[in-house]
Amino acid sequence: MKLIIHDLETIKAGRRQNGECIQIGAVKVLLENDQFQVVDTFDSYIKPRSPLDASTTKFTGITIAQVERAESFPTVKDLFLDWIGEGEYYLLSWSLSDRDIFLDDCRRHKLETNWLKNYNDIQKMFMLRFGLERSISLVAALKQLEIEPVEALHNGLTDALLTYQILLKIFQPNNPIFTMNKNEFVEGYVEEIVLHEDFKTNPFAKLGNLFGN
Template identity: 35%
Template sequence: MRTYIVYDLEFTVLRKQQYAADIIEIGAVKLTDGDQGPIEIDRFQTYVKPERNKVITTHTTEFTGITQEQVDAAPTFPDAIDLFRQWIGDTTYYLCSWGPDDKQHFVRQCRDMKIELNWLRNMNDLQLYYTKLQGNDASKRIGLARALETAGFVFDGAQHRALDDAANTARLFVRMFDQITLEQNNAADDPLYETKLVYSSSDDGDEGHNPFGHLASLFNKPQ
């Protein structure tokens, strides 16, 4: 039986060196095959202690709601990955996220911390699938909130919290499951690449549906 792990990450928000941001939260929903399609069977959430910038910025807390106290009490990234892998289990699984950036952050931080990559397998970009199903090309990606709206869903929970974002993404995954073909791959076989944020939408007025859309306004605030 296959397992589908729909996950989301939250990161430290930095004015500079954005691509050296630390993962500070992992949230995921586990689904398996049911008679009428994938069904949810469990959820996972952990904060993660930041490694590079141990004191998180006010921008990070404003954007995610995650506090310094929460990350100070959290497991380190290697320990968080161990917990996550134990929760995923040993069955055949697919790791699914909204957009490619979470995958890239996972790969980069695992490489930086000498954590093997073989567990990062069968990674699929649900945002790309959904965007194409709506008739858009990859350059006109649809934000999560907009996708939920077009699917007739109301966002459940708080945006930019890993478990809530993962749970809402899982609703879209179930909706489009019979229209997509999941890829099989392994991050250990991927070439080195740099992280690029791709959550922006080219649709006019979509900033409110863009997970990172209001970062620019945060960065313009005086310190």
């Protein structure tokens, strides 16, 4: 089983939108007989359409010179897929925000999105493993597991390797939490509305009839 554990860095954007991707970092891992083996890593900056601002450089350490020398997203995306190689693969990241960033950039450049498949969320695995109800940041998860980063965070490859270390540390062979899910790419988003008995008097409860029981 081929796992592609990745992390993206982006131009900082508003709360309701994703910034353009400026770095892809990833580690290719084979999972066979409940054993992990690192095969290779991928690290590439991306030249965005939008200018790189000072706040992004401060947060990620990525400079204007680094992205100016880089290729555009379509080219780097193709290099990334070539690096992944043939055969089935599973994309894993800390939360699904990277999937959404990939999707936005593909739409921005009018690229196919059918390669965004078999996505699995390591943050969700972590939360289920420890019975957490609220999402937890990568930094907080590292602290909880007493994993000390040897390099600065908010670098795509560094964060991808740290995410792999988290998966390695929490993985339990017979726990269904860690079953890799197969799924197709998503072109849109639908939020699930869950109505509890306590909300029957809530005026929004009537919306539930539109979706069935």
